Amino acid sequence: MAGREYRGMTAEQRLADRRERLITAAYTLFAQPGFHDTTIERLCSTARISNRAFYECFTNRDELMCAVYERCVEETLDAVSRAVEKAAPTLNDRILAGVGEYIRFVTMDVRRARLMHLEVRRAGDVLSSARQLAVKGFSQVIQNAVGDVPHALPPDLHLLSLGLTGAITELLIEWVLADPAPPVDGLIETATHVFHRSLQPET
Structure with a gap:
């Protein structure tokens, strides 16, 4: 069953969008300042998502x-x-x-x-x-x-x-x-x- 739409996007599309935004943010932040110096909070801030949404996309x-x-x-x-x-x-x-x-x-x-x-x-x-x-x-x-x-x-x-x-x-x-x-x-x-x-x- 398809998820309900919100702002023109289904739940699956929103999840994919958040995941892609996190990957884009990590591509920059994990390169500089680096993996160990990048917190989940900074990743979420850059990707413009909540910390809770992070764990819907990735385990860690x-x-x-x-x-x-x-x-x-x-x-x-x-x-x-x-x-x-x-x-x-x-x-x-x-x-x-x-x-x-x-x-x-x-x-x-x-x-x-x-x-x-x-x-x-x-x-x-x-x-x-x-x-x-x-x-x-x-x-x-x-x-x-x-x-x-x-x-x-x-x-x-x-x-x-x-x-x-x-x-x-x-x-x-x-x-x-x-x-x-x-x-x-x-x-x-x-x-x-x-x-x-x-x-x-x-x-």
Whole structure:
């Protein structure tokens, strides 16, 4: 049975609206000042909802943090996958397309970069499972991108993909924390160099 309408919205629509407003507020606040320094009261004030309404949407801050992080990961994976699909089917073109899009997409909004590569670690156990799934997802994109390229397969592509994902993560942490931040083009150049050297077939 559909919920009663209030101001043109059903109960289900109001709940979805409040949930979305909380995710939007958390996207900014969890990035700066950060997850541990953001209270539920501040989230509710920013989202313009009551504290009681918060618990109708999320069990606690941890659950909200997971929702924000998972959305960031999903959007980034979609952007990278589309870029790789559009690239020419060569190792060099796919590396440049995938690595370049990942770094450009994440650094396009510093909030996304901070959430995905800094606050995810500061949050600790809250995001351990979500982070493992994200790493698995990104490493799978790498495997899919190069797995069918002739002579591009190293002995263990899965482990190498995990290592390459970690390399990009460290570069982006440097971009978030360094003052001044290294240029994005420099990050892309460094990351593509690492990928090329790691994935090129041995001669």
